[in-house]
Amino acid sequence: MADKSESTGDDGTAKAAAVGVAMHxxxxxxxxxxxxxxxxxxQTIVLRLQAEDLRREDKLRHWSLRVHxxxxxxxxxxxxxLASIFTVVMLVAxxxxxxxTQEDGVVIEAFSVPPDMAAxxxxxxxxxxxxxxxxxxxxxxxxxxxPAASYSNNWGGDIRVxxxxxxxxIGEFYRYLVSRLGHQTHITGEVxxxxxxxxxTARSGSDAGATVTGTEADFDALMQQAADQIYARTQPYRHxxxxxxxxxxxxxxxxxxxxxxxxxxxxxxxxxxWGHVGLANLANLVDSDDPxxxxxxxxxxxxxxxxxxxxxxxxxxxxxxxxHDESAIADxxxxxxxxxSGHGGMSDRAATISRRADRAIIDISLGDFxxxxxxxxxxxxxxDFYGVAEGARELSIMTLALLHRTxxxxxxxxxxxxxxxxxxxxxxxxxxxxxxxxSGDWTAVTAEWPGAEAATRQLTSIPGYTxxxxxxxxxxxxxPFTAGALAETGDFRGAHALIDKTSLDCYPCLxxxxxxxxxxxxxxxxxWWFADAxxxxxxIPFAYADWGGMLMRRGDFDAAVAKFTLANQKSPHFADxxxxxxxxxxxxxxxxxxxxxxxxxxxxAPEWGRLHLKWGEAxxxxxxxxxxxxxxxxxxxxxxxxxxxxxxxxxxxxHG
Numbered sequence: 001m002a003d004k005s006e007s008t009g010d011d012g013t014a015k016a017a018a019v020g021v022a023m024h025x026x027x028x029x030x031x032x033x034x035x036x037x038x039x040x041x042x043q044t045i046v047l048r049l050q051a052e053d054l055r056r057e058d059k060l061r062h063w064s065l066r067v068h069x070x071x072x073x074x075x076x077x078x079x080x081x082l083a084s085i086f087t088v089v090m091l092v093a094x095x096x097x098x099x100x101t102q103e104d105g106v107v108i109e110a111f112s113v114p115p116d117m118a119a120x121x122x123x124x125x126x127x128x129x130x131x132x133x134x135x136x137x138x139x140x141x142x143x144x145x146x147p148a149a150s151y152s153n154n155w156g157g158d159i160r161v162x163x164x165x166x167x168x169x170i171g172e173f174y175r176y177l178v179s180r181l182g183h184q185t186h187i188t189g190e191v192x193x194x195x196x197x198x199x200x201t202a203r204s205g206s207d208a209g210a211t212v213t214g215t216e217a218d219f220d221a222l223m224q225q226a227a228d229q230i231y232a233r234t235q236p237y238r239h240x241x242x243x244x245x246x247x248x249x250x251x252x253x254x255x256x257x258x259x260x261x262x263x264x265x266x267x268x269x270x271x272x273x274w275g276h277v278g279l280a281n282l283a284n285l286v287d288s289d290d291p292x293x294x295x296x297x298x299x300x301x302x303x304x305x306x307x308x309x310x311x312x313x314x315x316x317x318x319x320x321x322x323x324h325d326e327s328a329i330a331d332x333x334x335x336x337x338x339x340x341s342g343h344g345g346m347s348d349r350a351a352t353i354s355r356r357a358d359r360a361i362i363d364i365s366l367g368d369f370x371x372x373x374x375x376x377x378x379x380x381x382x383x384d385f386y387g388v389a390e391g392a393r394e395l396s397i398m399t400l401a402l403l404h405r406t407x408x409x410x411x412x413x414x415x416x417x418x419x420x421x422x423x424x425x426x427x428x429x430x431x432x433x434x435x436x437x438x439s440g441d442w443t444a445v446t447a448e449w450p451g452a453e454a455a456t457r458q459l460t461s462i463p464g465y466t467x468x469x470x471x472x473x474x475x476x477x478x479x480p481f482t483a484g485a486l487a488e489t490g491d492f493r494g495a496h497a498l499i500d501k502t503s504l505d506c507y508p509c510l511x512x513x514x515x516x517x518x519x520x521x522x523x524x525x526x527x528w529w530f531a532d533a534x535x536x537x538x539x540i541p542f543a544y545a546d547w548g549g550m551l552m553r554r555g556d557f558d559a560a561v562a563k564f565t566l567a568n569q570k571s572p573h574f575a576d577x578x579x580x581x582x583x584x585x586x587x588x589x590x591x592x593x594x595x596x597x598x599x600x601x602x603x604x605a606p607e608w609g610r611l612h613l614k615w616g617e618a619x620x621x622x623x624x625x626x627x628x629x630x631x632x633x634x635x636x637x638x639x640x641x642x643x644x645x646x647x648x649x650x651x652x653x654x655h656g
Contacts, residue, residue, distance in 0.1 A: 548584075
């Protein structure tokens with residue numbers, strides 16, 4: 001086409017030259033003019049036709065290029081579509097293979113059964129379903145903080161009967177992949193006759209299995225025995241927990257101990273860790289004469305995995321029973337730190353509620369009662385684990401008392417659902433007695449003591465709980481508060497009879513010894529006990545506040561303020577030292593300075609009746625009668641002791 005264009009261009013040049021010559025000749029010879037004009041007309045027509053032909057040819061060339069371009073685009077799109085389909089197919093295949101590798105759980109295949117039993121309706125699938133029911137019940141009865149991923153042979157909650165299909169299908173192909181790549185436990189077995197008895201054999205994988213025998217009437221019991229055998233061989237840790245929790249009265253705990261010891265001796269790293277946890281739990285239950293035995297096992301577990309939170313949580317509980325509150329706070333803080341950094345080696349359910357409940361325990365131990373209420377309420381709202389929610393309810397009841405919300409405390413106590421559990425009732429008795437103590441209801445405390453002691457001593461009816469363990473609980477959870485209440489009512493002989501039996505390394509016991517001496521006016525003795533308590537619990541604010549209260553009763557207001565200052569430094573959100581600081585300033589005739597302390601205390605205990613009573617009194621001495629009446633009005637709607645009600649009535653009558 002290019003050659004043709006070039007030729008056409010040459011012809012045009014020649015014609016143009018011819019036209020030029022013709023015009024020149026015409027100008028010289030008029031006779032030729034008519035011929036030239038005719039020639040020019042014809043040449044013009046030819047040139048126009050050639051131009052139109054060129055335009056049509058150019059359009060055709062552009063259309064051809066466009067068609068070629070569209071063809072190339074369609075070809076590329078087709079190739080991309082094929083590549084996409086291939087990629088999707090490969091991705092689906094890869095995901096299918098990966099999914100197969102992640103499959104665990106237990107699959108129970110149909111048992112082989114005698115024809116006569118099958119004719120009576122007891123088919124192979126029926127036997128498999130019966131075994132599934134037994135295993136599922138055992139799994140549901142096993143409550144453990146151990147995460148499923150830490151088991152080398154984990155079932156999770158996936159226990160199902162496999163129904164075989166005929167022919168080749170996608171489902172059959174996937175099951176083949178799972179059998180080759182997954183981690184499922186396959187259980188097979190058979191039922192057969194041995195004379196007049198029947199035998200049930202169940203096996204996992206390629207093991208030899210175990211056979212149990214009995215009559216047809218014992219078939220349900222035989223299936224339970226078969227399930228026990230399967231559970232013991234495939235889930236030893238969970239089986240030990242099951243034995244411990246469900247069969248304590250039938251020697252189950254000693255059987256559980258043997259399993260835990262075997263795991264510690266020859267198990268995987270995870271099994272060794274949890275084996276020590278299991279032995280620690282048994283030490284608390286069976287060898288409970290000394291909680292230090294349990295702590296020793298927990299420390300072995302922590303040594304194997306420093307990121308494991310549960311040992312520190314349990315050690316904190318053992319420290320609490322011994323009255324080692326400073327150590328308990330440190331260990332619980334370590335547990336919370338690990339839980340907040342991840343799951344701390346515990347299951348999601350256990351870690352989630354434990355994180356809130358453990359924080360609440362730290363909060364109350366350090367005097368941050370507002371935070372205690374928030375964390376306890378959060379814990380109660382979560383799915384429960386091992387009674388943690390019940391403990392959080394009891395803690396919130398004590399916290400309401402510490403926030404001086406006595407009416408709410410009693411309402412919360414009355415709202416607790418009834419329980420027949422020995423442990424729950426003992427813990428509730430302890431919570432109520434302590435709550436009444438913090439409310440200053442000494443008569444209620446002394447009245448509750450006999451019932452609380454009786455409820456606690458019922459623990460000895462449970463195999464493994466010794467008298468010494470019960471005595472430890474009584475001396476740490478009940479005796480200090482009862483002794484303190486007896487002293488406040490003037491029964492110093494009874495108070496000493498209780499407190500003198502307690503340990504000298506028990507923080508709440510030391511505080512009570514100081515409070516008893518203070519109630520008797522033995523100021524030097526009280527100071528000695530408070531000094532020892534602050535030495536053993538340097539980060540805890542309560543003994544500093546108690547010490548300051550004793551000094552204020554003695555009339556040493558500057559020394560009292562110094563102790564209240566220390567208590568406030570240890571726990572800035574603890575309202576009691578701030579309120580007492582304000583009272584000490586009033587006694588120094590500095591009511592103007594006391595106002596700031598009362599206002600600050602109000603941030604942390606706004607519903608404290610005595611706080612508003614003393615705040616109003618300080619305002620009176622500062623000449624703010626209207627402000628004082630406002631505080632007295634608030635106090636009148638809140639909980640007040642009988643003596644405080646009398647004081648309020650006198651203030652309002654005298655300055656109304």
